[in-house]
Each structure stands twice: as C-alpha cells, then as structure tokens.
Amino acid sequence: MEFRDNKAIYLQIAAYVCEHILLGKWKVDEKVSSVREMAVALEVNPNTVMRTYELLQSKNIISNKRGIGFFVAENALVNVKDYLKTQFIEEELPVVFRNVYLLNIGFDELETRYNTFVKETFNP
Template sequence: MKFSNEKPIYIQIIDLVMEKILKDEWKLDEKIPSVRELGALIEVNPNTVMRSYDKLQQDEIIYNKRGLGFFVSLDAKDRILHARRSNFLLHEAPNFFQMAKLLGISREELIQLYNDN
C-alpha cells in the first residue's frame, strides 16, 4: 500500500479497513486479517496496525473475540456511513460550495454535474 504524507499512517489504515467493509470485501460478522497479517500485507509495523484496530474497536466498527481475532461488527456499515456522511457535511461540503461560489459556478452547473455522475 502506498501511503500519503497528508495523514498519519494509522488513519490511512482505518480508511482502508472501512473501505473494505463498505465494498463488502470484508463482510459483517466475519473475521478480518490479524494485526500481523495486515501489517505484513501492507508493509507496516504491526504496532501501527494495532493502533488502527484499537481505534476501530472504540468506534465499534470491529470487535475482538478473545483467542479468535478481530471481526467486523454487525452494524459497521451503518456506523461508517454515518461517520463519513457527517464528516462530509461538516468539513468537505462547505469548502466545496465556498470554492464553487468563489469560482462563479452556478447552482444549475452543479446540479447538471451531479446528475451526470
């Protein structure tokens, strides 16, 4: 995995895990790679992966079955969508609309672009 310098690596791992869950690559209530497995796969120190998994557990995206490993929570998708939607509406959308207004992009142009996608 290629990491960017814009965000801490553990956050990028969290994003990776959430993306895999949203894309159904990692299904609800199924086991996910161990800390060591994921660390080896993406070439990252297992301690960094553990930090990511700890945060995902706090956010109830994954859970640990003692002795068995980590599993995707049953409501992980709903939690991820809620968090990402809130983040988009609070942080990204205002910047987007501010830039559109600054550049003189009309509401109609935005609607057309939205409908085309």
C-alpha cells in the first residue's frame, strides 16, 4: 500500500479496510488481521493500526471479541457505506464542485463521463 501525504495514514488504512469489506474480500464475522500483522504488512507502527481499528470500531465496522481479535461487524457493509459516503460528501465533493464550477463543466458531460467510467471499470 502506498500512502499519500495529504491524508493521515490511519485514515488511509481505514479506507483500505473499508474497500476490502465493500469488495467482499472480508466478510461479516470474518477475523481481521491482528494489529501487529497489519502493521507488519503495511510497514507502519502498530499504534497507527490500533488507531485505525479504534476508529472502525467506533463506526461499527469492526468489532473486538475480547481475547480473540477483531472481526468484521454484522452490519459492516451498511456502516462502511454510511461512513465513506459522509466522508466523501464532506471532504471530496466540495473540491469536485469547485472544479466543476471553475472549469464550467456541465452536468450532461459529467453524466456521460460517469456512465463511461462505470461501464469501462465495472463492466469491461
């Protein structure tokens, strides 16, 4: 995983975990890598991973089974979508809207490009 400078590492790891859940790579009640395993795999400090897990636990995306480890929570898929949607709307969408306005891009063009993107990316 390559980290970007513009966002905290623990948030980037949270996005990584969420993406795995959304893509179905990690399923409900499946054990998540331990803090140490994840830290080694991503080459980060275990405290950073712990911060990520605490965030995801507070969002009910993962849960801690005492003495066993962290697991994908029962409603993780819904909670991931809510968490990422809120984050996108509050942080990324204003930047997109600003660029759409400044570049005078019409909604028809956006819709066309969006449909092409979906078709090429998810239905090749």
